[in-house]
Amino acid sequence: MSTSPQWQPGGPGSAAPPATRPWYRKKRILIPAGLILAVGMAGALSDPAETADPAAAPASSATQATPSATPTKTSEAAVVAATSAPVDSPTPTVEAEPPAPAVDPYTERFGTFATVTESGTGDSVIKLPGEAALVTATHKGSSNFVIETLDASNQMHDLLVNEIGSYSGVVSYGLQTDGATMLKITADGAWSIQIAPIATAPVATSPLSGTGDAVYKYEGSAAVAAVTHSGASNFVLQQTDGTWPNLLINEIGTYQGSVPLLSGPSLLLITADGAWTIATS
Incomplete structure (x- = not known):
C-alpha cells in the first residue's frame, strides 16, 4: 500500500507544508449547505396561515365578523315584527235589534x-x-x-x-x-x-149594538153586514179609511137590511137617534 509522503524535518529553518482539509470541512462547502438546510426547516415549521398574503387578512376578518352581525339584525327584526303585529281582539258580539213596533x-x-x-x-x-x-x-x-x-x-x-x-x-x-x-x-x-x-176609537166586534152617534174601527175582512135601526130621525152608516167615503145607508126612521163591508182597517161612522145593531157574516 502506498502512503503519502510524510514531511521530514529538514534542516534548520525549514517550514512544514500546510495540512490539507477534507472536502466536507472546507468553508466554501459548509456555509451554502447550512443556508439551504435552514431555509428548508423554516419552511417546514412555518404556519401556512402566517405565510398567506397579508393583504387578504382584513377581508378574512370582515368575513368572520359578518356571521356575528347577521343574527343581531335578525333578532331586532323579529322583535319589531312581534311588537308591531296586530293583537287579536275578541270579536264583538252584535246584539240583534228588537223588531220595530208595529205602526x-x-x-x-x-x-x-x-x-x-x-x-x-x-x-x-x-x-x-x-x-x-x-x-x-x-x-x-x-x-x-x-x-x-x-x-x-x-x-x-x-x-x-x-x-x-x-x-x-x-x-x-x-x-x-x-x-x-x-x-x-x-x-x-x-x-x-x-x-x-x-x-x-174602539174596535168593532160582531154583533155590534148601540144608541145614537158612534165611531168604531173596523179591522175585519170583506163581509156582509145585517143592520137594524129603531128611531124616528136620520140613520146613516158610512165606512171610510180617510181617503174615500163609502155611504152604505142613509135613511130616516126605522131600518132593516144588509150592506157589504170592505176589508179594514177602516172606520164605521154611525149617525142615529135610536138603537141600532150591526152583525157581519
Missing part, C-alpha cells in the same frame, strides 16, 4: 196628540188640538145643541151635531177634509167635550 194605521193616517177635555154651559169656542179627531159630547138642555168646526177664517168648516134637547154621542172631524182649527159649541144647557185621537 198603527190610524195614527199613521190621522196623527196623534194629547186628549183634550172641556166642559161648560152655553155657547163656547175650543181650539182644536189636531187636524182629525174623535169628539165625544154630552148636553143637558131643552133647546138646540150644535157642534161645528171652523176654519182659520172662522167660517163653518163641518157640521158635526145638530140636535134639540139632550144629547150623548161620538162624532169625528177631519177624516176626508182638513183645515179645521176651532170647535164652535151652541148650547142652552151644560155640556162636556172630549177631543181624542182617531186611534182611540
Whole structure:
C-alpha cells in the first residue's frame, strides 16, 4: 500500500507544508449547505396561515365578523315584527235589534196628540188640538145643541151635531177634509167635550149594538153586514179609511137590511137617534 509522503524535518529553518482539509470541512462547502438546510426547516415549521398574503387578512376578518352581525339584525327584526303585529281582539258580539213596533194605521193616517177635555154651559169656542179627531159630547138642555168646526177664517168648516134637547154621542172631524182649527159649541144647557185621537176609537166586534152617534174601527175582512135601526130621525152608516167615503145607508126612521163591508182597517161612522145593531157574516 502506498502512503503519502510524510514531511521530514529538514534542516534548520525549514517550514512544514500546510495540512490539507477534507472536502466536507472546507468553508466554501459548509456555509451554502447550512443556508439551504435552514431555509428548508423554516419552511417546514412555518404556519401556512402566517405565510398567506397579508393583504387578504382584513377581508378574512370582515368575513368572520359578518356571521356575528347577521343574527343581531335578525333578532331586532323579529322583535319589531312581534311588537308591531296586530293583537287579536275578541270579536264583538252584535246584539240583534228588537223588531220595530208595529205602526198603527190610524195614527199613521190621522196623527196623534194629547186628549183634550172641556166642559161648560152655553155657547163656547175650543181650539182644536189636531187636524182629525174623535169628539165625544154630552148636553143637558131643552133647546138646540150644535157642534161645528171652523176654519182659520172662522167660517163653518163641518157640521158635526145638530140636535134639540139632550144629547150623548161620538162624532169625528177631519177624516176626508182638513183645515179645521176651532170647535164652535151652541148650547142652552151644560155640556162636556172630549177631543181624542182617531186611534182611540174602539174596535168593532160582531154583533155590534148601540144608541145614537158612534165611531168604531173596523179591522175585519170583506163581509156582509145585517143592520137594524129603531128611531124616528136620520140613520146613516158610512165606512171610510180617510181617503174615500163609502155611504152604505142613509135613511130616516126605522131600518132593516144588509150592506157589504170592505176589508179594514177602516172606520164605521154611525149617525142615529135610536138603537141600532150591526152583525157581519
